[in-house]
Amino acid sequence: MALAEPIPSGDEPSPVIADEEIILGYPSLWAHVIHSVRRETLPKVGMAIVLVTIFLAILGPVIAPYNTTAATNSVNQPPSMAHWFGTDNNGLDVFSRVLAAPRIDISTALLATALALIAGSAIGLFATFYGGRLGALAIRVTDTLQAFPALILAIIVVVLTGHGLATIVLVIAVLNMPLYARLMRSEVLRIRDRAFVEAARASGLSDMAIAWRQVLPNALAPIVAQMSVTIGWAILATAGLSFLGAGVPPPTPEWGSMISAGASEIILGQWWPSVFPGLAMALTVFGFAVLADTVQTALGREG
């Protein structure tokens, strides 16, 4: 399972951006990212993978040649001209299911990440900005969440709530919230006492306006960098849960459950039901990892 990289504790200034403030915010950051993507091969590959995956998430089930959930008789057929990726133990065409699977995995991951990001950042922003003791307490609370073994907690919640996609999304979101809360907090602490915020305050802007207009744009960069990492983790978490039977229930095509279904056959040499979905997943998470790395490098170069 991929691992979210550890980030600094909430009370140190973020090491990601140097002193030169990106006051113009994201335009320059994105310019850098796009520049990297244009120039070097690796970011190009990463971006391509991500785009393909999103494309499949939207159109996958539509362009799939076979029905993805109706069981047939042609069970466990090796790859052939009729079935490029072979069939699984329910007679379903693996290729079609591989095309259809991103819809579940990616949308879950994107939704969960978006939730974690918004909720976590909001908590971090308000807790730190309006801060004081209550704020620090809120952060401590989100911190203890991190002490839990994440996957186990996810398994518990999903199984005990009845497997549902919504539950999975929520659990993943909640598990990742502390990270964003701390990132935001770290950034706010760093920016809060900078001159331009002082100036804004002196000119009579309300706290809210300051938070929104001044602090937020500058704090966004490392958060965006972290987003791609979380998406990758969320995909693995969804697939992992499904693999263990504690996630998306079959017959919905989903990478984890597909791999699980084919797992028992692999010892017998029937590799295609597990290998192809896994390959698709491996490439996808790699794509997101490359994207994350590109943004991080762009940030590094920015500073």
Next chain:
Amino acid sequence: MLFEVSGLSVEYSTLDEVSRAVNDVHLSADRGEVVGIVGESGCGKSTLALALLGLTRRNARITAGSVRLDGQPLVGGGLGEKQLRQIRGRRIGLITQNARSSLNPTLRIGEQIATVFATHTGERGARARAAAISTLRLVGINDPERRFDAYPHELSGGMAQRAVIAMAIVCRPDIVIADEATSRLDVTIQAQILDDLQRSVQEVGSSLVLITQDLGVIANYGDRLYVMNAGEVVETAPTPVLFETPGHPASVSLLESQLDLPERELRLRGLPVDGRVLPKGCWLQARCPFMDAQSGCRTVHPELSDVGTGHQVRCHRASVVLSRAAELTR
């Protein structure tokens, strides 16, 4: 001459641009002499300091020139890294301006000083420790036995600076290069540290190259001065001569800003020259109040020329500067 630098040049390269940080510098120091190098911030002093030991930061390189210590070439003599290592720290010492970050944060300072001693003299253990302690005492650290075990982050700025001084002189080098040894310190202790520095160096018998922005410092300690600007030596003279009759606009500018003379208009205008884009002719032409196109300031790059005994100036307008400055300092 103990220490001779000839035609030393250092280039920086950032991304695709090349910038000259030090350009064709000549200087020398004799036994027991204190030589000062002064210049405004950004004139290349720190780069020069490192280059005098044959070192550069990562994106810089020494492109020309030689540095000889007692006949042995530190730079430009084809000496191997191993031999250079034997000279550095042993026969030539360096004191940097960011003392605390120049010390290894995870080792005790006494240990670091003792290691330098042990590396060069082969004497380890108790003898190295004793040498370190006595040097710590020499540079003005009280209770050196206890301070031996301190970590850099436990020291005040002044103490850290003294520790670095100790590291530089523990092997009794022939010459010490002090690069802005007190600039980063509190004004109240700067004088104290300088005193300790100069005294220690004198006791150890080393020559001293004192690099600083502060003319006041050099007035007290320096025998001879070099004024630097835009990476070049623009004037050199014995200290009293420079203070009484400076011949270069940069020197006048320094004197004026530091000695609080009434006239403001003789200072160099604007910011230091960009080493990546140097104009034809004198590099200071855009900033210099004495600039005169008729004298060739815009077309011919001035060379160092004699204007008196031991007094050289790199300026087409030297005579004008001299007489003008003489009025000021009267």
Next chain:
Amino acid sequence: MKRYILSRLAQVIPQVIVVAIVTFVLLRLLPANPVEGIVGPTATKATYDQEQQKLGLSASLLSQLGRFFDEIVHGGFGNSWQTNVPVTTEIGQHLPITLQLITMATVVALIVGIPLGYVLSTGRGPRRRQHRFLRIFSLFAGSQPDFWWGLVFIYLFFFLVRIFPAPLGILSPAAVAPQPVTGFILIDSLLRGQVGTFADALDHFALPVLTLAFVVVGPIMRMTSQGMRSEVNADYVLYARACGLPERRIALSIIRNGLAPVLTLTGVLFGVLLGGAVLVETVFSLNGLGVYTLQSVLALNYPSIEGSVVVMTTIALLVYIVMDILHALLDPRVRSR
């Protein structure tokens, strides 16, 4: 230094307590009904109430919590609802396998990852190709799903080329398990002089360890490289050169000073591996704590779940402390925080 250790240890206790409470409460707040799971949907009210009473679920939440902590103080989590065996005993049987698995994987990843990370940190030198490969590899490996790679390795190294044994547990059916001394099969088999069993167990551990090491080595490489790079350009390195210190000594201090972030990361990775072990244990049919926990969750076996979560969390927190201590040993600046 001692004060630092003690203060860190003291921080663990409230964290464990919080985790225990949250787990306990969470289990009882979520919709699942273990009583129904045991007596079946067609049971009479009497049977249902009786079972509920037996499981202690009829009492108020607070009194249940009280009983729970009472049990913990007496060194246990109650009995498993499935086997009626004390949970601590069962955990004691399953935990060693997971610990051996994770520890070996971490050690392997460190042994491979740190040197490679050091190579990676020496940046753009003459060896451009190798650096690019290492960089891409570290990015790739660190993002991968361990359960799938486990299957791939099984296919490659068991099915295609028979290097390693079938992924069916920790020992071959023919091997004789050693009489337990510590509960750790690798240690016990050596203590009992059963070298053959030791080798057999190691053989069975090989692929799962390889799988876990594979996904962990990436972050370790990247963090090592990052740590080294920030040291290599540090002022003290330049100054050490100015004092004529030999390169080897300078390299050693770079490595030592740059190691600190790697230590912290290793602790975090260990914790993540502990929580995520269930995946690899499932693939390789290893009877570790992860599998035990999963099975307890599926069976709604609350005491076992609580015990497992508390144990996992405590171990992870203790490991963080150990890493922090090592960090403080290496870097004196940490000690005075």
